[in-house]
Amino acid sequence: MPAPIRHLALGLALTLAACNGAPTGPGPSADGVDMRGASVGGEFTLTGSDGKPVSWSDFDGQYRMVYFGFTSCPAICPTDVLRMTQGLEIFEREHPELGAKVTPIFISIDPERDSPEVVAQFIDNFHPRFVGLTGSKEEIESVALQFGTSAAKEAPDESGNYNMVHSTFVTLFGPDGEALGILPADKGPEAIAAELAGWVR
Template sequence: MSVSTRRIALASGSAIAVLLIGIFAVTQQRGADVFADCRQSVIAGGAGAIGGAFTLVDENGATVTDRDVLTKPSLVYFGYTFCPDVCPADMGRNVAAIDVLDEMGYDVTPVFISVDPARDKPEVLKEWTDYLHPRLVGLTGSEEQIRAAANAYKTYYRVPENPEDEYYLVDHMTQTYLMLPGHGFVEFYSRETSPETMAENVACFVDHAG
């Protein structure tokens, strides 16, 4: 075997070894993930990078933390009650999924966190959430509390500075987060996900959580 041929063979062998190590690592990581069969998305930094502790005010005016609210599997959404179309549509989808899950025998809590504290006082939230679903939990708080919660969930929103129009719009992201007790954040859903698809996927996660 010539020197050049030997070099090619060694290089090829090294490349194959690296490839096999990579495949083994991915397989091991997937095998260690109890939710591997349920995941539909890839989260940069891993699921543990999203979610965390928060302190907010519920629709009854009580100060609550994530430990008070997320006691069951929960679907968490950041929006605002004055939203003209996106938030009502997204939350309508979320509570429809909750109803499907109820029929399947799964108890899941829908949660709505306002990103518009100036207008979304507890009494406003209560009227809005009670209209959408009897189990929908509405959360608001100070600007600092809401910003901290949004940062923990890696979500974006922007309230106009000194708005002159009382019907101002708030720019915000629209993903819904699935949170599981003992696991934290495990999945998110886009606006395109149907209630039925969401319910089936949530059930998969709950089943695999044990």
């Protein structure tokens, strides 16, 4: 992802965190970003990888690790998703009961190519409880905006292939759907696991 988009997203998160004052209780490490109090997230209904409707409220009571990406991404999305899910697996091994409270979610920002079947094939490469979601162009644009995610389609090449430029961060949401923090996927699976240990109760 181009640096400006990443910096914009992290800058927004840091600004929101600064407005909240010092963290109290569980919270992020020096590698994470505190998102408590940020007005991101909220109810939606998209299409699951099995073709059935899935709503945000379906995960009430669960912590949610959310990543927006696209299945045709050559390197960044698979790497981020692998670190995200491997981090969860480490956390599950160390804290089985707490790990069961965390649901990893992938939301496609490329509905033109990412049908439920394509999303299903993608998520099958990762965590067994991985939830994959897609939808119409309008639905995806609405949810991306709601969750503070930037995404844009680049001009296709001569063969019709195109890239999606998008923000790449893993956001952790709490059991009530509230934003908690940005997980340090760039630091690797171990950092993800350590960050989850600071939040999940």
